[in-house]
Amino acid sequence: MRITRSFSIGLILLSLLVFPNCGGEEEPGEELNAEASASELVLDNGLKLIVRPQQTAGSPLVTVALRTKAGLDQETPREVGYSALLARLLAAVDHSLEPLGSARIVELVPDGLIVSATVLAEDTPAAAAAVTGVLKAEFTENEILAERDRLAAALVALGSALQPSGEELVDRFLFPRSPYGVGYEEKLDSLHNLTAESFRRFAARCLRPERTVVAATGALTIGHVAGLRDMVEDWQPPAAEEPFGEWLGSVRIVPIRIVPRSGNEVSLLLARRFDDPEADSLYPALAVNFIINGRSTYSRFVAVQIQSGLEMPVTSALKLRPGGSFQLINAVTPATKATEVLQNIRAVLESLYQGPDESFKILEQELSDAKNSLRGGLLRRTETSEALARFILWSESNGFDSPDVNDHLAMIESLDKERLLQEVQEHFNPSLYILIAVGPENILRQQFSSLGEVEVVNP
């Protein structure tokens, strides 16, 4: 709800005339303690402020959270690892909330940096200052270089000890030139060449008001909201280079990749890339994924699993993020049965995608279960003030028109078979999937060479 003029102003003036003492017997200024209402506005500097009061069972908590586009996707190839360094610096320098029993939480996600704090309502100004303080943060050269060295040491310790997970492998193969798929060696190179000046340029480019959303939830008063607005509306950083971003360009995807690993076990990762999914396709995609999972967990994949003697269940996950989402189906199987299991998994997918007509089958019960699950998941995901603030930021970053839970529930409610069919046609066609098989090279080559072009890669 963006507050503008006309009817609202007339209503206010009328209200003030009719109820000139609506503050009752309060002292001057006490109206700032009145409960705030749900609202959102875009400040002159471009920052978006969203307020959602939420008072559950008399809870006195307030959460202030901020999301700014300072994530991995804002790094150029020479700045890989800079956003991780920014997150670490922001987490390290602020201890102002400790006396208030709280802390400033900094979390780096692929498409942004999330900063949040939850406090008792009386401490809202301090939380607002700690969270919005990241926008104006300045670091000395010593702080930057010392934290860079700690980050590099952590990367060496972790990166050399761990093999990439299935999800990381998919990232590297589906988005090979993007920061999603960058390995720790490249990060180390980039950090090695980092200077205080190059880092400050990166921070100035990323931390921009027009690229920032602030959400406040919980037992908010109008005074809290006014204070919060005061903290962010005078933020006018000097002009900076245009954000880089958008470097997920098209890539050549080889249908079958083999990642050699010793042992007799094979991990089959069947993945499908989506580029820039629209906000209105997220819930349909999640619903279809739920149906695939339901079939895999409770019916056909269970049969595949038992017949093939698989130890682990076959799972399907949809990784949704702006600019680079993918679906991943994962199965662990003995190497000698890899082809059979793969064929069975594809058969399950084909049973979902059977053509653009009425032969496409989604049962009423499946649609109902999917909607129930999405509805319940959404509600339980927004129960606390902190969770609600994070949901608002998630909604904004995914391009939804409204961060209101009720609007999202309405989107879920409107899902029907036709919309899901459209989604399946666009994204879930099994002929568009690529396969990543992790296991013994000689056996896998033998098994998969007849299925299509095979590339052996050691990431």
Next chain:
Amino acid sequence: MEGNLRNRFFFILLFTVALTFATAIAVSAEDDVSFSLDNGLRVIVSRGASIPFASVVLVCPLPPITADADRAAAALLNRLLWSGGEGFGTSVSDYEYGMIAMRFNGSIGSQLTPDALLVHYTMPSRHLDSIFRYMAMQWTSLRIDAERLETARRKVAAEEEAAATSSVLRQIMREIEPRLWSDLDYRFRSSGSMQMLKAISEDEVRALHQDMQNPAAWTLFICGDVQTATVRAILDETLGTIAVAAPDASEQAEHSAGENPQLGIRLQLPADLSQRHALVSYRLPPAREFDTAELLLLARYLNNSPGVKALRTGLGDNSLVNVGFDLRDKAGIIYFYAAWDDDPTKGDVVARLAGIAENAAGMDFDGEILESTRKALLIDYWTRRQATQPYALWRAGRIAAGLLEDDLAARLQSIDGNGLKAAAAQLLTSDNRLNLVTVEK
């Protein structure tokens, strides 16, 4: 100036719209409502939620445990509750319960505490009738046969094996608890011994099921978006129809205060340990007999206290020093635990832990630390209180320990340094000390 005027105008507008339309999501808190059904089932309803969900936890106290077999039977019963019954048409298996949870977009489960079995369901509140129906059928139609019992044995044994390799602190507690409680049920390992899990008969599990199927001993805790009158009407037709078991007076065991063993224990654990470990513990009274808010504040304060921080610093970078506790119906435990890289120059860590505990009553409690600790606990409390299922499980754990009311938030506001001194003087004395444990590599 212009900006300020614009701001003021904006907030007057906001304020007025708020007054006029009151669009905020606001559910006022109510005090708990408590009542009993005709069959004696005690019900506590706690309203207040921002979403249309409800969590329900049935707290079923364990009957007096007089042998290892009783604990093993309880662990198996916990499993069997989810393995099906005869009243569901065919049978309800783990898979079908999974479907129920998925279809109603909720979650279900159970857990065994030293005092009770907690069975919980979280569902949209419009499905309350289904929840209560499933809960009633779980007990009344439970089928115990050889095949199901074998499956349960395998699952519980696998969980026990996994627990044996979990955190070192957990391993220490598993090893020492049977040595601590000469006079209480807690002297038996919480899931029974591995031998007993394998040996216990169908009849013994069936007998425990009969003993525990007694609504007069149960407490049902419900929280979320619910109306008390609606809840009561549905309960009368579901859980309220379960018959009351005849009380067996001979089993109402009295628990004497008992004597503290004051053990000095040197443990060798099967796990390959990279660090040294030490633990000192103290016996707490039954939870209902003292102010648990004072204990909570005291333990958290001590975790942040200069003494504990100094010990952490002294034990080096990879060290851990932690104060924790467990509230129970008959006697609780508070422990002081440390883990550190092996180094003989670190001195007698057990003695230092005991010193921190037993000197607390003479300490000057720092006002700033006390205030930040109080606020941190209130933030924890209200974060949990906002979320239906975490709050329900937390309350159920307290109910199992004999604490029926939740006055924690109010109590936390009123405790000062003198209250903490008094609590330390009551609880953290050498007379209450249960044991001193060091773990060898």
